[in-house]
Amino acid sequence: METRQRKARRLKAVPYSESPSGMLALALREARWAKGLTQKQTADAIGISASSVQRAESGRGMPEEHVVKGYVDKLGLDAKRAKRLWGKASRSAGQRRTLTSAPAVRLLNNSDDFADALRRVWEENGKPPAQTMESRVEEVWKEAKSEYVFLSRSAANRITNRRQLPSSEKQLRSxxxxxxxxxxxxxxxxxxxxxxxAREREEALAKRKAEEEEEKRWTGWGGRSRAEQAMTALGLDPVEAFPGSSMVPWTVRCQRCGAVLRVRLAAALRGQSGCRVCRPRRSAHQVPVLSRRAGANYEMAVRTGSSPSHRSHGRSP
Structure with missing residues:
Protein backbone atom coordinates (compact mmCIF):
# COMPACT_ATOMS: atom_id res chain seq x y z
CA MET A 1 0.00 0.00 0.00
CA GLU A 2 2.80 2.42 0.90
CA THR A 3 4.53 1.72 -2.41
CA ARG A 4 1.33 2.46 -4.31
CA GLN A 5 0.85 5.74 -2.46
CA ARG A 6 4.40 6.83 -3.29
CA LYS A 7 3.77 6.12 -6.95
CA ALA A 8 0.60 8.19 -6.84
CA ARG A 9 2.47 11.16 -5.41
CA ARG A 10 4.94 11.04 -8.30
CA LEU A 11 2.22 11.65 -10.84
CA LYS A 12 2.52 14.97 -12.60
CA ALA A 13 0.11 17.63 -11.44
CA VAL A 14 -2.99 18.01 -13.58
CA PRO A 15 -2.62 21.16 -15.73
CA TYR A 16 -5.49 23.61 -15.30
CA SER A 17 -7.03 21.47 -12.59
CA GLU A 18 -9.96 23.93 -12.41
CA SER A 19 -10.89 23.19 -16.05
CA PRO A 20 -13.53 20.56 -16.95
CA SER A 21 -10.91 18.14 -18.28
CA GLY A 22 -8.74 18.75 -15.21
CA MET A 23 -11.62 18.09 -12.81
CA LEU A 24 -12.47 14.89 -14.69
CA ALA A 25 -8.86 13.69 -14.46
CA LEU A 26 -8.77 14.39 -10.73
CA ALA A 27 -12.02 12.50 -10.22
CA LEU A 28 -10.59 9.47 -12.03
CA ARG A 29 -7.42 9.58 -9.94
CA GLU A 30 -9.39 9.83 -6.70
CA ALA A 31 -11.52 6.82 -7.64
CA ARG A 32 -8.39 4.73 -8.30
CA TRP A 33 -6.67 5.87 -5.11
CA ALA A 34 -9.79 5.01 -3.09
CA LYS A 35 -9.43 1.42 -4.29
CA GLY A 36 -5.65 1.42 -3.68
CA LEU A 37 -4.88 0.37 -7.25
CA THR A 38 -2.03 1.21 -9.58
CA GLN A 39 -2.70 2.42 -13.10
CA LYS A 40 -1.70 -1.00 -14.46
CA GLN A 41 -4.11 -2.78 -12.09
CA THR A 42 -6.84 -0.28 -13.04
CA ALA A 43 -6.25 -0.96 -16.73
CA ASP A 44 -6.54 -4.74 -16.12
CA ALA A 45 -9.73 -4.30 -14.09
CA ILE A 46 -11.44 -2.17 -16.74
CA GLY A 47 -10.03 -4.11 -19.69
CA ILE A 48 -8.11 -1.30 -21.39
CA SER A 49 -4.44 -0.48 -21.90
CA ALA A 50 -2.32 1.18 -19.23
CA SER A 51 -1.59 4.04 -21.64
CA SER A 52 -5.34 4.76 -21.87
CA VAL A 53 -5.48 5.07 -18.07
CA GLN A 54 -2.45 7.36 -18.09
CA ARG A 55 -3.99 9.63 -20.73
CA ALA A 56 -7.34 9.73 -18.95
CA GLU A 57 -5.74 10.73 -15.62
CA SER A 58 -3.27 13.22 -17.10
CA GLY A 59 -5.89 15.86 -17.92
CA ARG A 60 -4.15 16.57 -21.23
CA GLY A 61 -6.58 14.72 -23.42
CA MET A 62 -10.25 13.83 -23.63
CA PRO A 63 -10.82 10.23 -22.40
CA GLU A 64 -13.21 8.00 -24.29
CA GLU A 65 -16.66 7.54 -22.76
CA HIS A 66 -16.12 3.81 -22.24
CA VAL A 67 -12.98 4.55 -20.19
CA VAL A 68 -14.93 6.79 -17.82
CA LYS A 69 -17.72 4.19 -17.68
CA GLY A 70 -15.12 1.61 -16.65
CA TYR A 71 -14.18 3.76 -13.64
CA VAL A 72 -17.87 3.90 -12.71
CA ASP A 73 -18.48 0.16 -13.07
CA LYS A 74 -15.21 -1.21 -11.68
CA LEU A 75 -13.90 1.47 -9.31
CA GLY A 76 -17.12 2.87 -7.89
CA LEU A 77 -16.90 6.40 -9.33
CA ASP A 78 -20.23 8.16 -8.83
CA ALA A 79 -22.17 7.79 -12.08
CA LYS A 80 -23.90 11.20 -11.97
CA ARG A 81 -20.67 13.00 -11.17
CA ALA A 82 -18.83 11.16 -13.94
CA LYS A 83 -21.54 11.97 -16.50
CA ARG A 84 -21.56 15.67 -15.53
CA LEU A 85 -17.77 16.02 -15.65
CA TRP A 86 -17.42 14.09 -18.89
CA GLY A 87 -20.15 16.22 -20.50
CA LYS A 88 -18.42 19.46 -19.51
CA ALA A 89 -15.05 18.17 -20.66
CA SER A 90 -16.54 17.11 -24.01
CA ARG A 91 -17.99 20.56 -24.64
CA SER A 92 -14.74 22.20 -23.60
CA ALA A 93 -12.69 19.93 -25.88
CA GLY A 94 -14.54 21.35 -28.89
CA GLN A 95 -13.50 24.86 -27.87
CA ARG A 96 -9.92 24.03 -26.84
CA ARG A 97 -8.27 25.69 -29.83
CA THR A 98 -9.90 29.02 -29.08
CA LEU A 99 -9.07 29.09 -25.37
CA THR A 100 -6.95 31.98 -24.14
CA SER A 101 -3.40 30.95 -23.33
CA ALA A 102 -2.56 31.47 -19.64
CA PRO A 103 -0.18 29.97 -17.05
CA ALA A 104 -1.46 27.64 -14.33
CA VAL A 105 -3.13 29.54 -11.52
CA ARG A 106 -0.45 28.63 -8.98
CA LEU A 107 2.15 30.29 -11.28
CA LEU A 108 0.35 33.60 -11.79
CA ASN A 109 2.30 36.62 -10.54
CA ASN A 110 1.41 39.58 -12.78
CA SER A 111 -1.78 41.34 -13.77
CA ASP A 112 -1.65 40.47 -17.49
CA ASP A 113 -1.38 36.72 -16.88
CA PHE A 114 -4.04 36.94 -14.18
CA ALA A 115 -6.44 38.67 -16.59
CA ASP A 116 -5.76 35.97 -19.20
CA ALA A 117 -6.41 33.22 -16.65
CA LEU A 118 -9.72 34.82 -15.62
CA ARG A 119 -10.84 34.93 -19.23
CA ARG A 120 -9.75 31.33 -19.76
CA VAL A 121 -11.76 30.02 -16.81
CA TRP A 122 -14.80 31.85 -18.24
CA GLU A 123 -14.18 30.24 -21.65
CA GLU A 124 -13.79 26.81 -20.04
CA ASN A 125 -17.18 27.29 -18.40
CA GLY A 126 -18.75 27.68 -21.84
CA LYS A 127 -18.61 31.50 -22.00
CA PRO A 128 -21.75 32.13 -19.96
CA PRO A 129 -23.49 35.45 -20.75
CA ALA A 130 -23.07 38.29 -18.26
CA GLN A 131 -26.75 37.98 -17.32
CA THR A 132 -26.23 34.32 -16.41
CA MET A 133 -23.15 35.16 -14.36
CA GLU A 134 -25.07 37.83 -12.48
CA SER A 135 -27.95 35.50 -11.66
CA ARG A 136 -25.58 32.73 -10.48
CA VAL A 137 -24.03 35.05 -7.93
CA GLU A 138 -27.10 36.98 -6.81
CA GLU A 139 -28.74 34.26 -4.72
CA VAL A 140 -25.51 33.19 -3.02
CA TRP A 141 -24.53 36.82 -2.38
CA LYS A 142 -27.78 37.48 -0.51
CA GLU A 143 -27.01 34.62 1.87
CA ALA A 144 -23.25 35.22 2.28
CA LYS A 145 -22.48 38.92 1.94
CA SER A 146 -19.39 38.51 4.12
CA GLU A 147 -17.70 36.45 1.36
CA TYR A 148 -19.24 37.73 -1.88
CA VAL A 149 -20.26 40.97 -3.54
CA PHE A 150 -22.92 41.53 -6.15
CA LEU A 151 -21.43 40.92 -9.60
CA SER A 152 -23.13 43.22 -12.09
CA ARG A 153 -23.25 42.43 -15.78
CA SER A 154 -20.98 45.35 -16.61
CA ALA A 155 -18.37 44.19 -14.07
CA ALA A 156 -18.52 40.64 -15.44
CA ASN A 157 -18.02 41.96 -18.98
CA ARG A 158 -15.07 44.13 -18.00
CA ILE A 159 -13.32 41.22 -16.25
CA THR A 160 -13.96 38.66 -19.01
CA ASN A 161 -12.77 41.14 -21.64
CA ARG A 162 -9.61 41.85 -19.59
CA ARG A 163 -10.37 45.53 -19.13
CA GLN A 164 -10.01 45.27 -15.35
CA LEU A 165 -9.10 42.85 -12.59
CA PRO A 166 -11.47 42.13 -9.71
CA SER A 167 -11.39 45.09 -7.35
CA SER A 168 -11.33 42.90 -4.22
CA GLU A 169 -11.09 39.31 -3.05
CA LYS A 170 -14.86 39.28 -2.60
CA GLN A 171 -15.38 40.26 -6.23
CA LEU A 172 -12.91 37.58 -7.29
CA ARG A 173 -14.91 35.01 -5.30
CA SER A 174 -18.10 36.20 -7.00
CA ALA A 198 1.61 42.74 -3.98
CA ARG A 199 3.63 42.96 -7.18
CA GLU A 200 1.53 45.89 -8.41
CA ARG A 201 2.25 47.75 -5.16
CA GLU A 202 5.97 47.03 -5.47
CA GLU A 203 6.03 48.26 -9.07
CA ALA A 204 4.11 51.43 -8.16
CA LEU A 205 6.56 52.14 -5.33
CA ALA A 206 9.55 51.55 -7.60
CA LYS A 207 8.08 53.85 -10.24
CA ARG A 208 7.46 56.59 -7.68
CA LYS A 209 11.03 56.31 -6.39
CA ALA A 210 12.39 56.46 -9.94
CA GLU A 211 10.38 59.61 -10.62
CA GLU A 212 11.67 61.18 -7.43
CA GLU A 213 15.25 60.37 -8.42
CA GLU A 214 14.58 61.82 -11.86
CA GLU A 215 13.31 65.05 -10.33
CA LYS A 216 16.43 65.38 -8.16
CA ARG A 217 18.57 65.47 -11.29
CA TRP A 218 17.01 68.75 -12.40
CA THR A 219 16.76 70.66 -9.11
CA GLY A 220 18.84 73.81 -8.59
CA TRP A 221 20.41 76.13 -11.14
CA GLY A 222 22.90 73.51 -12.28
CA GLY A 223 20.11 71.10 -13.09
CA ARG A 224 18.14 73.72 -14.96
CA SER A 225 21.20 74.59 -17.03
CA ARG A 226 21.71 70.91 -17.91
CA ALA A 227 18.04 70.64 -18.86
CA GLU A 228 18.30 73.58 -21.27
CA GLN A 229 21.47 72.18 -22.79
CA ALA A 230 19.87 68.76 -23.21
CA MET A 231 16.79 70.19 -24.91
CA THR A 232 18.90 72.38 -27.21
CA ALA A 233 21.01 69.36 -28.17
CA LEU A 234 17.81 67.66 -29.29
CA GLY A 235 17.13 70.50 -31.73
CA LEU A 236 14.54 72.24 -29.53
CA ASP A 237 15.22 75.71 -28.12
CA PRO A 238 13.41 76.58 -24.86
CA VAL A 239 11.25 79.73 -25.06
CA GLU A 240 10.43 79.76 -21.35
CA ALA A 241 12.20 78.93 -18.13
CA PHE A 242 12.59 75.26 -17.27
CA PRO A 243 9.45 74.23 -15.31
CA GLY A 244 11.59 72.41 -12.75
CA SER A 245 10.44 68.91 -13.67
CA SER A 246 11.30 66.66 -16.58
CA MET A 247 7.73 65.28 -16.43
CA VAL A 248 6.02 68.65 -16.98
CA PRO A 249 5.40 69.97 -20.52
CA TRP A 250 7.95 72.62 -21.55
CA THR A 251 7.40 75.19 -24.30
CA VAL A 252 10.13 74.96 -26.93
CA ARG A 253 10.77 76.01 -30.54
CA CYS A 254 11.98 73.60 -33.19
CA GLN A 255 15.33 74.74 -34.60
CA ARG A 256 14.51 73.23 -37.97
CA CYS A 257 11.01 74.44 -38.80
CA GLY A 258 10.36 77.07 -36.12
CA ALA A 259 7.22 75.38 -34.78
CA VAL A 260 6.41 76.07 -31.13
CA LEU A 261 5.29 73.03 -29.18
CA ARG A 262 5.03 71.56 -25.72
CA VAL A 263 7.41 68.71 -24.90
CA ARG A 264 8.30 66.78 -21.77
CA LEU A 265 12.05 66.60 -21.30
CA ALA A 266 11.91 63.00 -20.00
CA ALA A 267 10.04 61.85 -23.12
CA ALA A 268 12.36 63.80 -25.42
CA LEU A 269 15.45 62.23 -23.85
CA ARG A 270 13.95 58.79 -24.44
CA GLY A 271 13.29 59.64 -28.08
CA GLN A 272 9.54 59.47 -27.53
CA SER A 273 8.79 63.09 -28.27
CA GLY A 274 9.93 65.78 -30.66
CA CYS A 275 8.71 68.03 -33.42
CA ARG A 276 5.94 66.23 -35.26
CA VAL A 277 5.75 68.95 -37.91
CA CYS A 278 9.11 68.39 -39.59
CA ARG A 279 9.97 64.96 -38.14
CA PRO A 280 6.65 63.08 -37.78
CA ARG A 281 8.20 59.62 -37.99
CA ARG A 282 10.56 60.16 -35.09
CA SER A 283 7.94 61.20 -32.56
CA ALA A 284 6.05 58.41 -30.81
CA HIS A 285 3.44 60.64 -29.15
CA GLN A 286 1.29 63.49 -30.37
CA VAL A 287 2.31 66.78 -28.77
CA PRO A 288 0.46 70.11 -28.86
CA VAL A 289 1.85 72.29 -31.66
CA LEU A 290 1.12 76.01 -31.91
CA SER A 291 0.79 77.87 -35.18
CA ARG A 292 3.73 80.13 -36.09
CA ARG A 293 1.77 83.28 -35.20
CA ALA A 294 0.36 81.83 -31.98
CA GLY A 295 3.80 80.52 -31.07
CA ALA A 296 5.33 83.96 -31.52
CA ASN A 297 2.62 85.50 -29.32
CA TYR A 298 3.17 82.88 -26.65
CA GLU A 299 6.95 83.35 -26.73
CA MET A 300 6.58 87.12 -26.40
CA ALA A 301 4.20 86.67 -23.46
CA VAL A 302 6.67 84.36 -21.73
CA ARG A 303 9.57 86.76 -22.23
CA THR A 304 7.64 89.83 -21.02
CA GLY A 305 6.09 87.97 -18.09
CA SER A 306 2.50 88.65 -19.17
CA SER A 307 -0.23 86.05 -19.46
CA PRO A 308 -0.75 84.80 -23.02
CA SER A 309 -4.23 85.21 -24.42
CA HIS A 310 -6.51 82.26 -25.03
CA ARG A 311 -5.98 82.51 -28.79
CA SER A 312 -2.22 82.24 -28.41
CA HIS A 313 -2.67 78.61 -27.34
CA GLY A 314 -4.57 77.54 -30.42
CA ARG A 315 -3.24 74.68 -32.45
CA SER A 316 -2.34 74.94 -36.07
CA PRO A 317 -4.83 73.23 -38.33
Missing part, protein backbone atom coordinates in the same frame (compact mmCIF):
# COMPACT_ATOMS: atom_id res chain seq x y z
CA UNK A 175 -16.54 35.98 -10.45
CA UNK A 176 -15.23 32.46 -9.84
CA UNK A 177 -18.63 31.43 -8.50
CA UNK A 178 -20.19 32.80 -11.69
CA UNK A 179 -17.76 30.59 -13.63
CA UNK A 180 -18.65 27.62 -11.39
CA UNK A 181 -15.22 27.38 -9.78
CA UNK A 182 -15.66 26.06 -6.26
CA UNK A 183 -14.00 24.19 -3.43
CA UNK A 184 -10.28 24.19 -2.71
CA UNK A 185 -9.51 25.81 -6.06
CA UNK A 186 -10.79 29.11 -4.67
CA UNK A 187 -7.85 29.25 -2.24
CA UNK A 188 -5.37 28.87 -5.11
CA UNK A 189 -6.98 31.78 -6.94
CA UNK A 190 -6.98 33.96 -3.82
CA UNK A 191 -3.28 33.27 -3.23
CA UNK A 192 -2.52 34.23 -6.83
CA UNK A 193 -4.59 37.41 -6.47
CA UNK A 194 -2.61 38.43 -3.39
CA UNK A 195 0.68 37.86 -5.26
CA UNK A 196 -0.45 39.97 -8.19
CA UNK A 197 -1.63 42.85 -5.99
Missing amino acids: YLLACEVQGSRIRVWLAAYQRVR
Whole structure:
Protein backbone atom coordinates (compact mmCIF):
# COMPACT_ATOMS: atom_id res chain seq x y z
CA MET A 1 0.00 0.00 0.00
CA GLU A 2 2.80 2.42 0.90
CA THR A 3 4.53 1.72 -2.41
CA ARG A 4 1.33 2.46 -4.31
CA GLN A 5 0.85 5.74 -2.46
CA ARG A 6 4.40 6.83 -3.29
CA LYS A 7 3.77 6.12 -6.95
CA ALA A 8 0.60 8.19 -6.84
CA ARG A 9 2.47 11.16 -5.41
CA ARG A 10 4.94 11.04 -8.30
CA LEU A 11 2.22 11.65 -10.84
CA LYS A 12 2.52 14.97 -12.60
CA ALA A 13 0.11 17.63 -11.44
CA VAL A 14 -2.99 18.01 -13.58
CA PRO A 15 -2.62 21.16 -15.73
CA TYR A 16 -5.49 23.61 -15.30
CA SER A 17 -7.03 21.47 -12.59
CA GLU A 18 -9.96 23.93 -12.41
CA SER A 19 -10.89 23.19 -16.05
CA PRO A 20 -13.53 20.56 -16.95
CA SER A 21 -10.91 18.14 -18.28
CA GLY A 22 -8.74 18.75 -15.21
CA MET A 23 -11.62 18.09 -12.81
CA LEU A 24 -12.47 14.89 -14.69
CA ALA A 25 -8.86 13.69 -14.46
CA LEU A 26 -8.77 14.39 -10.73
CA ALA A 27 -12.02 12.50 -10.22
CA LEU A 28 -10.59 9.47 -12.03
CA ARG A 29 -7.42 9.58 -9.94
CA GLU A 30 -9.39 9.83 -6.70
CA ALA A 31 -11.52 6.82 -7.64
CA ARG A 32 -8.39 4.73 -8.30
CA TRP A 33 -6.67 5.87 -5.11
CA ALA A 34 -9.79 5.01 -3.09
CA LYS A 35 -9.43 1.42 -4.29
CA GLY A 36 -5.65 1.42 -3.68
CA LEU A 37 -4.88 0.37 -7.25
CA THR A 38 -2.03 1.21 -9.58
CA GLN A 39 -2.70 2.42 -13.10
CA LYS A 40 -1.70 -1.00 -14.46
CA GLN A 41 -4.11 -2.78 -12.09
CA THR A 42 -6.84 -0.28 -13.04
CA ALA A 43 -6.25 -0.96 -16.73
CA ASP A 44 -6.54 -4.74 -16.12
CA ALA A 45 -9.73 -4.30 -14.09
CA ILE A 46 -11.44 -2.17 -16.74
CA GLY A 47 -10.03 -4.11 -19.69
CA ILE A 48 -8.11 -1.30 -21.39
CA SER A 49 -4.44 -0.48 -21.90
CA ALA A 50 -2.32 1.18 -19.23
CA SER A 51 -1.59 4.04 -21.64
CA SER A 52 -5.34 4.76 -21.87
CA VAL A 53 -5.48 5.07 -18.07
CA GLN A 54 -2.45 7.36 -18.09
CA ARG A 55 -3.99 9.63 -20.73
CA ALA A 56 -7.34 9.73 -18.95
CA GLU A 57 -5.74 10.73 -15.62
CA SER A 58 -3.27 13.22 -17.10
CA GLY A 59 -5.89 15.86 -17.92
CA ARG A 60 -4.15 16.57 -21.23
CA GLY A 61 -6.58 14.72 -23.42
CA MET A 62 -10.25 13.83 -23.63
CA PRO A 63 -10.82 10.23 -22.40
CA GLU A 64 -13.21 8.00 -24.29
CA GLU A 65 -16.66 7.54 -22.76
CA HIS A 66 -16.12 3.81 -22.24
CA VAL A 67 -12.98 4.55 -20.19
CA VAL A 68 -14.93 6.79 -17.82
CA LYS A 69 -17.72 4.19 -17.68
CA GLY A 70 -15.12 1.61 -16.65
CA TYR A 71 -14.18 3.76 -13.64
CA VAL A 72 -17.87 3.90 -12.71
CA ASP A 73 -18.48 0.16 -13.07
CA LYS A 74 -15.21 -1.21 -11.68
CA LEU A 75 -13.90 1.47 -9.31
CA GLY A 76 -17.12 2.87 -7.89
CA LEU A 77 -16.90 6.40 -9.33
CA ASP A 78 -20.23 8.16 -8.83
CA ALA A 79 -22.17 7.79 -12.08
CA LYS A 80 -23.90 11.20 -11.97
CA ARG A 81 -20.67 13.00 -11.17
CA ALA A 82 -18.83 11.16 -13.94
CA LYS A 83 -21.54 11.97 -16.50
CA ARG A 84 -21.56 15.67 -15.53
CA LEU A 85 -17.77 16.02 -15.65
CA TRP A 86 -17.42 14.09 -18.89
CA GLY A 87 -20.15 16.22 -20.50
CA LYS A 88 -18.42 19.46 -19.51
CA ALA A 89 -15.05 18.17 -20.66
CA SER A 90 -16.54 17.11 -24.01
CA ARG A 91 -17.99 20.56 -24.64
CA SER A 92 -14.74 22.20 -23.60
CA ALA A 93 -12.69 19.93 -25.88
CA GLY A 94 -14.54 21.35 -28.89
CA GLN A 95 -13.50 24.86 -27.87
CA ARG A 96 -9.92 24.03 -26.84
CA ARG A 97 -8.27 25.69 -29.83
CA THR A 98 -9.90 29.02 -29.08
CA LEU A 99 -9.07 29.09 -25.37
CA THR A 100 -6.95 31.98 -24.14
CA SER A 101 -3.40 30.95 -23.33
CA ALA A 102 -2.56 31.47 -19.64
CA PRO A 103 -0.18 29.97 -17.05
CA ALA A 104 -1.46 27.64 -14.33
CA VAL A 105 -3.13 29.54 -11.52
CA ARG A 106 -0.45 28.63 -8.98
CA LEU A 107 2.15 30.29 -11.28
CA LEU A 108 0.35 33.60 -11.79
CA ASN A 109 2.30 36.62 -10.54
CA ASN A 110 1.41 39.58 -12.78
CA SER A 111 -1.78 41.34 -13.77
CA ASP A 112 -1.65 40.47 -17.49
CA ASP A 113 -1.38 36.72 -16.88
CA PHE A 114 -4.04 36.94 -14.18
CA ALA A 115 -6.44 38.67 -16.59
CA ASP A 116 -5.76 35.97 -19.20
CA ALA A 117 -6.41 33.22 -16.65
CA LEU A 118 -9.72 34.82 -15.62
CA ARG A 119 -10.84 34.93 -19.23
CA ARG A 120 -9.75 31.33 -19.76
CA VAL A 121 -11.76 30.02 -16.81
CA TRP A 122 -14.80 31.85 -18.24
CA GLU A 123 -14.18 30.24 -21.65
CA GLU A 124 -13.79 26.81 -20.04
CA ASN A 125 -17.18 27.29 -18.40
CA GLY A 126 -18.75 27.68 -21.84
CA LYS A 127 -18.61 31.50 -22.00
CA PRO A 128 -21.75 32.13 -19.96
CA PRO A 129 -23.49 35.45 -20.75
CA ALA A 130 -23.07 38.29 -18.26
CA GLN A 131 -26.75 37.98 -17.32
CA THR A 132 -26.23 34.32 -16.41
CA MET A 133 -23.15 35.16 -14.36
CA GLU A 134 -25.07 37.83 -12.48
CA SER A 135 -27.95 35.50 -11.66
CA ARG A 136 -25.58 32.73 -10.48
CA VAL A 137 -24.03 35.05 -7.93
CA GLU A 138 -27.10 36.98 -6.81
CA GLU A 139 -28.74 34.26 -4.72
CA VAL A 140 -25.51 33.19 -3.02
CA TRP A 141 -24.53 36.82 -2.38
CA LYS A 142 -27.78 37.48 -0.51
CA GLU A 143 -27.01 34.62 1.87
CA ALA A 144 -23.25 35.22 2.28
CA LYS A 145 -22.48 38.92 1.94
CA SER A 146 -19.39 38.51 4.12
CA GLU A 147 -17.70 36.45 1.36
CA TYR A 148 -19.24 37.73 -1.88
CA VAL A 149 -20.26 40.97 -3.54
CA PHE A 150 -22.92 41.53 -6.15
CA LEU A 151 -21.43 40.92 -9.60
CA SER A 152 -23.13 43.22 -12.09
CA ARG A 153 -23.25 42.43 -15.78
CA SER A 154 -20.98 45.35 -16.61
CA ALA A 155 -18.37 44.19 -14.07
CA ALA A 156 -18.52 40.64 -15.44
CA ASN A 157 -18.02 41.96 -18.98
CA ARG A 158 -15.07 44.13 -18.00
CA ILE A 159 -13.32 41.22 -16.25
CA THR A 160 -13.96 38.66 -19.01
CA ASN A 161 -12.77 41.14 -21.64
CA ARG A 162 -9.61 41.85 -19.59
CA ARG A 163 -10.37 45.53 -19.13
CA GLN A 164 -10.01 45.27 -15.35
CA LEU A 165 -9.10 42.85 -12.59
CA PRO A 166 -11.47 42.13 -9.71
CA SER A 167 -11.39 45.09 -7.35
CA SER A 168 -11.33 42.90 -4.22
CA GLU A 169 -11.09 39.31 -3.05
CA LYS A 170 -14.86 39.28 -2.60
CA GLN A 171 -15.38 40.26 -6.23
CA LEU A 172 -12.91 37.58 -7.29
CA ARG A 173 -14.91 35.01 -5.30
CA SER A 174 -18.10 36.20 -7.00
CA TYR A 175 -16.54 35.98 -10.45
CA LEU A 176 -15.23 32.46 -9.84
CA LEU A 177 -18.63 31.43 -8.50
CA ALA A 178 -20.19 32.80 -11.69
CA CYS A 179 -17.76 30.59 -13.63
CA GLU A 180 -18.65 27.62 -11.39
CA VAL A 181 -15.22 27.38 -9.78
CA GLN A 182 -15.66 26.06 -6.26
CA GLY A 183 -14.00 24.19 -3.43
CA SER A 184 -10.28 24.19 -2.71
CA ARG A 185 -9.51 25.81 -6.06
CA ILE A 186 -10.79 29.11 -4.67
CA ARG A 187 -7.85 29.25 -2.24
CA VAL A 188 -5.37 28.87 -5.11
CA TRP A 189 -6.98 31.78 -6.94
CA LEU A 190 -6.98 33.96 -3.82
CA ALA A 191 -3.28 33.27 -3.23
CA ALA A 192 -2.52 34.23 -6.83
CA TYR A 193 -4.59 37.41 -6.47
CA GLN A 194 -2.61 38.43 -3.39
CA ARG A 195 0.68 37.86 -5.26
CA VAL A 196 -0.45 39.97 -8.19
CA ARG A 197 -1.63 42.85 -5.99
CA ALA A 198 1.61 42.74 -3.98
CA ARG A 199 3.63 42.96 -7.18
CA GLU A 200 1.53 45.89 -8.41
CA ARG A 201 2.25 47.75 -5.16
CA GLU A 202 5.97 47.03 -5.47
CA GLU A 203 6.03 48.26 -9.07
CA ALA A 204 4.11 51.43 -8.16
CA LEU A 205 6.56 52.14 -5.33
CA ALA A 206 9.55 51.55 -7.60
CA LYS A 207 8.08 53.85 -10.24
CA ARG A 208 7.46 56.59 -7.68
CA LYS A 209 11.03 56.31 -6.39
CA ALA A 210 12.39 56.46 -9.94
CA GLU A 211 10.38 59.61 -10.62
CA GLU A 212 11.67 61.18 -7.43
CA GLU A 213 15.25 60.37 -8.42
CA GLU A 214 14.58 61.82 -11.86
CA GLU A 215 13.31 65.05 -10.33
CA LYS A 216 16.43 65.38 -8.16
CA ARG A 217 18.57 65.47 -11.29
CA TRP A 218 17.01 68.75 -12.40
CA THR A 219 16.76 70.66 -9.11
CA GLY A 220 18.84 73.81 -8.59
CA TRP A 221 20.41 76.13 -11.14
CA GLY A 222 22.90 73.51 -12.28
CA GLY A 223 20.11 71.10 -13.09
CA ARG A 224 18.14 73.72 -14.96
CA SER A 225 21.20 74.59 -17.03
CA ARG A 226 21.71 70.91 -17.91
CA ALA A 227 18.04 70.64 -18.86
CA GLU A 228 18.30 73.58 -21.27
CA GLN A 229 21.47 72.18 -22.79
CA ALA A 230 19.87 68.76 -23.21
CA MET A 231 16.79 70.19 -24.91
CA THR A 232 18.90 72.38 -27.21
CA ALA A 233 21.01 69.36 -28.17
CA LEU A 234 17.81 67.66 -29.29
CA GLY A 235 17.13 70.50 -31.73
CA LEU A 236 14.54 72.24 -29.53
CA ASP A 237 15.22 75.71 -28.12
CA PRO A 238 13.41 76.58 -24.86
CA VAL A 239 11.25 79.73 -25.06
CA GLU A 240 10.43 79.76 -21.35
CA ALA A 241 12.20 78.93 -18.13
CA PHE A 242 12.59 75.26 -17.27
CA PRO A 243 9.45 74.23 -15.31
CA GLY A 244 11.59 72.41 -12.75
CA SER A 245 10.44 68.91 -13.67
CA SER A 246 11.30 66.66 -16.58
CA MET A 247 7.73 65.28 -16.43
CA VAL A 248 6.02 68.65 -16.98
CA PRO A 249 5.40 69.97 -20.52
CA TRP A 250 7.95 72.62 -21.55
CA THR A 251 7.40 75.19 -24.30
CA VAL A 252 10.13 74.96 -26.93
CA ARG A 253 10.77 76.01 -30.54
CA CYS A 254 11.98 73.60 -33.19
CA GLN A 255 15.33 74.74 -34.60
CA ARG A 256 14.51 73.23 -37.97
CA CYS A 257 11.01 74.44 -38.80
CA GLY A 258 10.36 77.07 -36.12
CA ALA A 259 7.22 75.38 -34.78
CA VAL A 260 6.41 76.07 -31.13
CA LEU A 261 5.29 73.03 -29.18
CA ARG A 262 5.03 71.56 -25.72
CA VAL A 263 7.41 68.71 -24.90
CA ARG A 264 8.30 66.78 -21.77
CA LEU A 265 12.05 66.60 -21.30
CA ALA A 266 11.91 63.00 -20.00
CA ALA A 267 10.04 61.85 -23.12
CA ALA A 268 12.36 63.80 -25.42
CA LEU A 269 15.45 62.23 -23.85
CA ARG A 270 13.95 58.79 -24.44
CA GLY A 271 13.29 59.64 -28.08
CA GLN A 272 9.54 59.47 -27.53
CA SER A 273 8.79 63.09 -28.27
CA GLY A 274 9.93 65.78 -30.66
CA CYS A 275 8.71 68.03 -33.42
CA ARG A 276 5.94 66.23 -35.26
CA VAL A 277 5.75 68.95 -37.91
CA CYS A 278 9.11 68.39 -39.59
CA ARG A 279 9.97 64.96 -38.14
CA PRO A 280 6.65 63.08 -37.78
CA ARG A 281 8.20 59.62 -37.99
CA ARG A 282 10.56 60.16 -35.09
CA SER A 283 7.94 61.20 -32.56
CA ALA A 284 6.05 58.41 -30.81
CA HIS A 285 3.44 60.64 -29.15
CA GLN A 286 1.29 63.49 -30.37
CA VAL A 287 2.31 66.78 -28.77
CA PRO A 288 0.46 70.11 -28.86
CA VAL A 289 1.85 72.29 -31.66
CA LEU A 290 1.12 76.01 -31.91
CA SER A 291 0.79 77.87 -35.18
CA ARG A 292 3.73 80.13 -36.09
CA ARG A 293 1.77 83.28 -35.20
CA ALA A 294 0.36 81.83 -31.98
CA GLY A 295 3.80 80.52 -31.07
CA ALA A 296 5.33 83.96 -31.52
CA ASN A 297 2.62 85.50 -29.32
CA TYR A 298 3.17 82.88 -26.65
CA GLU A 299 6.95 83.35 -26.73
CA MET A 300 6.58 87.12 -26.40
CA ALA A 301 4.20 86.67 -23.46
CA VAL A 302 6.67 84.36 -21.73
CA ARG A 303 9.57 86.76 -22.23
CA THR A 304 7.64 89.83 -21.02
CA GLY A 305 6.09 87.97 -18.09
CA SER A 306 2.50 88.65 -19.17
CA SER A 307 -0.23 86.05 -19.46
CA PRO A 308 -0.75 84.80 -23.02
CA SER A 309 -4.23 85.21 -24.42
CA HIS A 310 -6.51 82.26 -25.03
CA ARG A 311 -5.98 82.51 -28.79
CA SER A 312 -2.22 82.24 -28.41
CA HIS A 313 -2.67 78.61 -27.34
CA GLY A 314 -4.57 77.54 -30.42
CA ARG A 315 -3.24 74.68 -32.45
CA SER A 316 -2.34 74.94 -36.07
CA PRO A 317 -4.83 73.23 -38.33
